[in-house]
Amino acid sequence: MLHIDKKAIDEMESRYRGNFFNTISGFKSANLIGTIDKNKQTNLAIFNSVVHIGANPPYLGFILRPTTVERHTYSNIKGTGFYTINHVQEDFIEKAHQTSAKYEKAESEFHRCGFQEEYLHSFIPPYVKQSNIKLGLKFEEEHPIKVNGTILVIGSIQHAYLDEKYIQNDGSVDISLAQTVAVSGLYQYLKTEKLDKFKYAKP
């Protein structure tokens, strides 16, 4: 077994290190975050860092890179107080990945990358029409990470949209059935195959 110590980490070539550490923490979710600014300019960006914060009431978090460059997702969320999280499915991974390109603010990734905006129940930001599972969130709090200037953004789930057929008897959503993909690092998309499902564990 290879041992990579602090010195070896420091000596890695920058992109190599980026790939290594983006993949080595395990599989991630693939979600498109939809936002809008006060001039109705929309933005759509793929994130692999959405994390569960709590269920009652329901909260999700995600990590934003440092705001040293313009981050449209961040400024739109701060501007309107709302955003949408939309699952990425197998049939549109290439388009979803393309939202990670650095478009100008005047160019919406919805239009540039082939996604349709969907406005539901007077919610301010657009959902992704093509997504089988979509969530509407309200911004709640943010935590600047001291070590590297990234930001943890936390929101509460206000709306959920999905076909009833994806909801199992115990409330679990069968996201494999909904064709939601997983991601390894920033570039590798994967589909999943169910192994075992266990129960609440007792000693």
Next chain:
Amino acid sequence: MLHIDKKAIDEMESRYRGNFFNTISGFKSANLIGTIDKNKQTNLAIFNSVVHIGANPPYLGFILRPTTVERHTYSNIKGTGFYTINHVQEDFIEKAHQTSAKYEKAESEFHRCGFQEEYLHSFIPPYVKQSNIKLGLKFEEEHPIKVNGTILVIGSIQHAYLDEKYIQNDGSVDISLAQTVAVSGLYQYLKTEKLDKFKYAKP
């Protein structure tokens, strides 16, 4: 498409809501976090919330539930300043899941659930011998989440252990090849199958 609004969320039965919101945010990583206290009592617990914070230098975060009940992982990390993150593989998902049971502090999940402690390069907490990919981390900072008392814990990666055959030319770790599993919610384990791998996207 079913619309679940705030009222419907509030009215969900508690376990049903737990399952619904633990699954609806997408696939998660499955990692065993290994710790030790000052009396050499070890602890091992499964987490599905490990998230990438940065690659240069490399940082990972994970979410801990509120400390209103005793959290051995948290107190051990605060006590020694170090912890290990170990991938969960297909061949030991049942044992790994069992570490989520509430054992007494005097009972180590390493022993109770059938894992072997491995001490490497004078690092204080134990790694999981059976894991194909293991990381040694140093505690860096924590962020109490206001809305529900969970805690974001951030650490820097000091050591990585894995077989060279899992490392691709660009530095990416092929965690599917290492048999690392993904999780949906708290109970469903999945294996993955690669779809496309894309490049850094440009407009």
